[in-house]
Amino acid sequence: MPKPLLIVLLLACAPLYAHSDTPLQAEHGGTVKESAAGHQLELSYRPDTLTLYLKDHDGRPLKTSGANAEVILQTKQQQRRVTLTPSGSNQLSSQGDFAALSGSVAIIQYTLAGQKLEQARLTLQ
Numbered sequence: 001m002p003k004p005l006l007i008v009l010l011l012a013c014a015p016l017y018a019h020s021d022t023p024l025q026a027e028h029g030g031t032v033k034e035s036a037a038g039h040q041l042e043l044s045y046r047p048d049t050l051t052l053y054l055k056d057h058d059g060r061p062l063k064t065s066g067a068n069a070e071v072i073l074q075t076k077q078q079q080r081r082v083t084l085t086p087s088g089s090n091q092l093s094s095q096g097d098f099a100a101l102s103g104s105v106a107i108i109q110y111t112l113a114g115q116k117l118e119q120a121r122l123t124l125q
Contacts, residue, residue, distance in 0.1 A: 066113030
């Protein structure tokens, strides 16, 4: 293959590799994971609030109006389910006792308006 043609082909393919595998950043002090659908999920907790922040693959906030989510929190001693409801432009949250969640496994099940159920699993920091 002629060298100029090879260079043109390589340059044409460059946009296919535009997304890098750089680590996702936690903007709210939570634990971040990308779902199979390509959504960036950040699960953050405070002693009285559990909040899920949603973004698309490119880091743009996803609207959560009409969305719903459930988080299954698993520790060595117990398992509990928490229902999250929309509480901001790209967040869902719940009030309760969430003081001792470090090390817990969280299984997140969520549905955005008009879309199918998605899941992700992460370990809280």
